[in-house]
Amino acid sequence: MTTMESLIGLVNRIQRACTVLGDHGGADGALPTLWEALPSVAVVGGQSSGKSSVLESIVGRDFLPRGSGIVTRRPLVLQLHKTEDGQPEYAEFLHMPRRKFTDFSLVRKEIQDETDRMTGKSKQISPIPIHLSIYSPNVVNLTLIDLPGLTKVAVEGQPETIVEDIESMVRTYVEKPNCIILAISPANQDIATSDAIKLAREVDPTGDRTFGVVTKLDLMDKGTNALDVLEGRSYRLQHPWVGIVNRSQADINKNVDMMVARRREREYFSSSPEYSHLASKMGSEYLAKLLSRHLESVIKARIPSITSLINKSIDDLESELDHLGRPIAVDAGAQLYTILELCRAFDKIFKEHLDGGRPGGDRIYGVFDNQLPTALKKLPFDRHLSLQNVKKVVSQADGYQPHLIAPEQGYRRLIESSLSFFKGPAEASVDAVHFVLKELVRISIGETQELKRFPTLQAELAAASYQALEKFRDESKKTTLRLVEMESTYLTVDFFRKLPQEVEKAGNPATNTPAADRYSEGHFRRIASNVSSYIGMVSETLRLSVPKAVVHCQVREAKRNLLNHFYMLVGRKEAKQLSQMLDEDPALMERRLQLAKRLELYKSARDEIDSFQILIKADDFIQSSAAYYSNSAQNGTSDGACGYGSFGATLNDGDVSAASNLYRNGVGCGACYQVKCTNANYCSDNGVTIVITDSGASGSTDFILSQRAFAQMGQTTDAGASLLALGFVGIEYRRVSCNYPNKNITFKIDEASNPPNYIAFEIWYQQGNKDITAVQLCETVNLTCKLLSRSHGAVWTVVSPPSGDLSIRMLLSGGDDGDESWVVAANNIPQNWKSGDVYDSGVQVN
Structure with missing residues (x-):
């Protein structure tokens, strides 16, 4: 074979x-297709x-x-x-x-x-x-x-x-x-x-x-033909x-x-x-x-x-299967281990959200930096410390005996009733952080790829997390309310001791104001002002201490102990219950099955190809036949379809050829092939290396060689002459790298060019075994580029080319690795380019 x-x-x-x-x-994009x-x-x-x-x-x-x-x-x-x-x-x-x-x-x-x-x-x-x-x-x-x-x-x-x-x-x-x-x-x-x-x-x-x-x-009407x-x-x-x-x-x-x-x-x-x-x-x-x-x-x-596609598809399929997870073991120990590993994966993502590795944790800071201060500022202290309300509270506190020097009981009642307003913002901060934590749990479960296949475990994990967060919230509320209550339980004495000293600095009110002033509006305004100042000090204290309590009781506990109770519950479950927790989403099970089948296909195809790689490399010649230009000189033709002109007749010392299928609509121009005939009586072992410069076919041949190249396949000069006498021989050929020592890729401006409105050029001396499949012409100043069209053969053209010095970029495709890469000429085509000029690119392909 x-x-x-x-x-x-x-x-x-x-x-x-x-x-x-x-x-x-007919793939719909859900799975990669090798068939196509x-x-x-x-x-x-x-x-x-x-x-x-x-x-x-x-x-x-x-x-x-x-x-x-x-x-x-x-x-x-x-x-x-x-x-x-x-x-x-x-x-x-x-x-x-x-x-x-x-x-x-x-x-x-x-x-x-x-x-x-x-x-x-x-x-x-x-x-x-x-x-x-x-x-x-x-x-x-x-x-x-x-x-x-x-x-x-x-x-x-x-x-x-x-x-x-x-x-x-x-x-x-x-x-x-x-x-x-x-x-x-x-x-x-x-x-x-x-x-x-x-x-x-x-x-x-x-x-x-x-x-x-x-x-x-044979069924056509008489006198007609096809x-x-x-x-x-x-x-x-x-x-x-x-x-x-x-x-x-x-x-x-x-x-x-x-x-x-x-x-x-x-x-x-x-x-x-x-x-x-x-x-x-x-x-x-x-x-x-x-x-x-x-x-x-x-x-x-x-x-x-195809090999490149297979390898990439295998990587993609294995990556997705890793995300979906492998099939679950049936024994209880392995299932428990799987559940704990999944929980740890979720817990890791949850902590990343809190610590800033993923978005969301910053919303907690937003509660402390925006929501809490705003709520504190909106508390109704203006109404509560209005002149009318201060008079009422102080009078009620005095009872039948008016205060003698300062209305201490009135002060205490005003402060205590004012401090009770702080409970609302404190509790609201706790609830806001609780909502953020619940949302981060929900998001983290969704982002834990390994959990996607287990909806029951997702639900139980979410329920356990929410239950733990509720517990943390309750504790956090108790703590923050204690902070408020502590402010009410023991007032800061130093604050009030400074009040008489401040009054004395302003003058002795006893010498300036009658005793009756203690019950004047000014007196009650001073009480309201003093209480307001004290409440402001407490507000600032709570603005700083409430976040600490919330973080300590909720965020810190969520990071440390979110799943502790869940771990305890899971450890008590029977094998059947563990199996139920690992029930998968039927859609994911079907997806994994499809991916596994497709992965099996690609690996099988890769193995099939690998098994033939040695054979392909050892015997990679293709069977065909060849003729030669019978009406030409020793070298090739000067009017070949590749557009090389007279250069095409002498390229590679005249060892050139026209091609039929291998011409590939011009893409094959410049490609090199090792061609050797199969007649053991006349043909050498190495044959001849030719360059495609023309398109043509003779019978079922793949090549029409120059007379020189055709004869070069012979063992001797006489054998070459005998081959020429045959005119048509069986051959085998393979693509090889072109080699032009001491030559760079060269651009020949075609005579049909019309500076500066139209440029056409051929590309000479391309080494290697890749094809030039695209060419761009770029301005060197602002890097504006135009994509050229393949006019015919190796001739690339563009109307209204960029101005100034021009840089040429060539896309090389195919070769042994099948990859694509852009090659940029080191030397530019000068602004004053002319028809017929030849420019050295300064680069070559190895």
Whole structure:
């Protein structure tokens, strides 16, 4: 088995694993999908386009359901495995892995039965694929996905949305950038109205991913042919069109052998006056080989990015599973340990909120810094110490005997009644902090990822925490009220002893005021003022002491002992009760199960790829064929599609080549490949390293080399001459790093440029094995950048380029690691750049 055959088998196995574990594309974002990253060939066509006949011709067996209306109602992933000559043919379904089908009429029946099992006997469709593997010496290694035929109207028995449903399903496949589109169109229909081509044009406007197939060539009206389509004049694709001659309905009814049908197809093309010159590139056998070779090259190119996706997805899945937690043990000891660990995780987050590691604890300070002072300022002391109320309280305190010197009892009653107002703000501060702590408990439980899967434990933990906080609140209220009561129980004597001294400093009131003044308004105003001053002093004291009491009794206790009572209760629980506490949210259990299955898929895929890494590295050549420029000089052409001009003919000492698939719409320009022919009589072991400078194909070749490069594959000069005489040879090739000693990346301003309104330039001498996929042109002063367009090949252009000296940034993608990185030229293009100038970037890629 060659490396490429192994790679196709590798993707086949990963696709089967995807289906078994529930990943069949069309992801809604809830889970990562590997299916959509895998290269595949999707077969697209309208009903009665000959799609089934093409597939059966490729397989060489009559095995697909037939009939009117929608026959294909589920995607059929058809995996073909080439076996040794003489080996028996058989088929296997993924859903019936232990049964080998040698009777292909039973394969047809099982496809129908399996479709009905999913969709019922109705004409509904389902996106869940059927996997069918066929092992035969008459096939090539290839994987095809047969999709429901596109239709324009719903017929009886079909839902009204069937047209949109089918197109939506087909789009989920063909919109993937790694999907190769096999667009089937009948020859007796105008290509402009082909459903398959219309859809392919929408999702692949450049035609890079589309292979066009024209069926029913033998049914065209007499005097007409499909040459305009097959030769790319009607609608041009990057890949060649292939014509197919299907079995007639009479042949199908007579069960004409598929091998006979293949032979008749070959005879039709070779004897046809219209198509004989294309006979080598027509027919189902050629199509199968063409697709197999292209799929191999796409898989080879995508392996690094697929590996990168798999590794990243494994990390993401394991990270989420760690957040959700692993399955719980069944023994009581392990369950108790789990509960205590979960409580500790919650307690840690709760303390982080209080200590400032997480937001929320600052709200407690807000109670002390804003709410409490504001409440103290709003107490109704003005009304309580009004002249009228002071007179009333003092008079009532004196009783029948008026006070002699100072109304001490009146003072005490006024102070005690005033101090009672402080109880309200004190209790409100306790309640406000209690509310904040309860809210922080709620938030902390929600932020404890490990708890999310246990709603019962969350509820019990919250209830226990709230109960503890209630206890702390009660104690805090008692403490703060004691602070207020202590102020009432013992007044600060020194404050009042200073009052007479202050009066004396102002003069002796006995010498200035009659005794009757002690009962005047001025007397009562002084009493109110003295009491107000004392209350102000107490207010300031309580403003400072209440927060200390609250923090001591509530915050400190919450940090130290929030879960002490809960721990005691949990320790007394029986095994059954512990198990009930660890009951999980069914949605989380389902999520963990899905993640575990997807993780199993990705790890399986990683193991599959890892098992082939040594083989891939040891034998990473791709089989193909090559021709050479027969009408050119020794070197390459000076008018190649990459836009290098005369430089392209001499680059790499003239060891250059045109490429077909590897041209990649210009992205492949400048890429280097080691190419060696396979004829042991003439070919050297190392072959030649060439650079892509042009686009072109000759027959089924991947390369059209310069004459010099073609001859360089020979063991000797004479062997090289013999190769040139052959003109067409089998080869194997692989991407290698370009190497230009003592050269930096260079920019050649194209002659078509028009300073300063339009600039176009080519990029020369890029080393390494990455592709330049984007280029930016930036002003060096204000760093304003413009993204350039790839005009063609290696030519990058922009209208109205930035002014001043210009800096060039290049995005390099692919390579061995599959990563992307920007490279910035060390040297700038000067402000006065001119057409034809060449500028050294000052940088090179290792």
